[in-house]
Amino acid sequence: MKKYEIMYIVRPTVESEDVKKIVAQFNDIFVNLNSKVLELKELGLKDLAYEIEHHKKGYYVWLLVEATPEAVAEFNRVVRIHEQVIRYIVVKEGE
Numbered sequence: 001m002k003k004y005e006i007m008y009i010v011r012p013t014v015e016s017e018d019v020k021k022i023v024a025q026f027n028d029i030f031v032n033l034n035s036k037v038l039e040l041k042e043l044g045l046k047d048l049a050y051e052i053e054h055h056k057k058g059y060y061v062w063l064l065v066e067a068t069p070e071a072v073a074e075f076n077r078v079v080r081i082h083e084q085v086i087r088y089i090v091v092k093e094g095e
Contacts, residue, residue, distance in 0.1 A: 008088035
């Protein structure tokens with residue numbers, strides 16, 4: 001397993017309870033696929049560097065995970081089709 005840093009941005013129009021559900025859903029992907037969430041930081045609502053889909057703010061979430069390739073692939077698949085996430089990035093630690 002390798003370590004990955006993941007950051008994703010949730011639409012600012014999403015209610016805080018729903019943001020918690022989204023965070024839990026993404027964390028469960030790693031837990032269910034024999035991986036670990038080492039660190040989780042909800043950075044909160046912040047200004048975007050540029051407008052994305054008519055939004056000037058977004059709710060930032062940062063993760064440090066130790067994951068299998070299958071877990072990372074599943075995360076990428078799910079986050080890509082999730083309507084409330086406007087941007088995400090997955091970076092292998094050390095790159």
